[in-house]
Amino acid sequence: MTRSILPYGDRALLVQVDSLEEVLALYPAVDATRPPGVVDVVPAARSILVTVEPGVLPLRRVQDWLSALPPSRAAVRNVEDAVVIDVVYSGPDLDEVARVQGVGADDVIAWHTGTPWRVAFSGFAPGFGYLTAGSGRRIVPRRAEPRPRVAAGSVGLAGEFSGVYPRESPGGWQLIGATRARLWDAADEHPALLMPGRTVRFRAIPP
């Protein structure tokens, strides 16, 4: 495990680690110990961006804080806290995903519903969480041709991640199902259903 702190202009630093697992372990520790002057803590695939108000928190102190910080040991959350998302598994790419994995569609559904997922980070659109299955991961290639229109609530797979489209947008993920769950509501005090660190379980429901 190596942790590098990389320069990022005059009000941010980027913590780079070797794996998504390290991001998952470090992000809660960074978030829980943030000193006054931190503006944003943004986890991503192999890094965590920390932006600050340098007048309140000089970058030199950010560097010291992030270098010395031990990763969180409580990385695995109680799955009782999981957000449960009901899905109708009838997506247009379900059969293709099964074919690529050399299994039946039922097996894809059993895997997707049987795995506790974790929100690793957000991006792409407000409320879009990149969900990781950890040791249960299966790699799924993106679609060769992205779709110009993917409906809100579409449940997809790409690379090692699963995700749910919070709103209609273009998209290249393989779509295996759809949910009515509301992923994003800008007017709500807690606008995103899926925040980094949350555990997510998918539950199959009939169409």
Place this chain on the structure above:
Amino acid sequence: MTAFDVLDPGPLLLIEDLGRPGSAHLGVPPSGAMDRASLRLANRLVGNAEGTAALEILAGGARLRARGPHWVAVTGAWGDVRTDGRPLPVDRAVLLPHGAILEFPVPDRGLRYYLAVRGGIGGADALGSRSTDVLSGIGPDPLLAGDVLVAGPVPALPVPPIDEAFTGPPLDGLVRLRLRPGPRTDWFAPGSMQALVDGEWRVSPASNRVGVRLEGEPLRRVRDDELPSEGMVAGALQVPPSGLPTILAADHPVTGGYPVIAVLVDADLDALGQLRPGQPVRFTRATGFA
């Protein structure tokens, strides 16, 4: 209280304040005024708190009609702004009578005017801000002809008799922007930072609130594998495979997969927000401690 009728929004008429920093981990861009100093100044001039919502008026063509007398201030771009056909003094508070028509022509300098009204532009907040984010769609829609804007409650502070801050007009001709190193200098051929600083760049017409694209001699990347998506900041010079940097701006996506070679100093983001298509840009290395 009704403030303005939008008669013509021009190319892009938006409500902006200082945006919604602090929600990037939810995938929410910072958004807010492209030229924050001009927004702050306009608000101070009419006695508002500096981060109050105001109008960001892109280039020329916008026309508004005042409803009821209102204290307003116009800052940012310099142009022949008129009220009922007469020149409107800029960078100071002006009391507009009911029915006065404000016209914003193509500016002589800069790109974005800011119009603050005493009490601020009213409306609903989303994640603590009234700013329109053109990338994510958060905030009010861009304004259209026929829209009616309301002013918020009159602030406790009086309209100050004079504002001591003088900012001067946006720069004409060559603009120099200061850089600090980004996290991915090692993705570029040796000497690329120097090439960035030595190069003559021009602002592409394909620029917007998401990013300001540059034209010039492409930078040479030495790696063409895919960078795992990582957090982005406003001012980051992101370099796609074309080698031509895009400087991310207020409505930038929170994560991106192109390497960032360098980052504008925060204080130069306001100048970025006033760059015009075709304007020449040069970079200098920022000195001193960050």
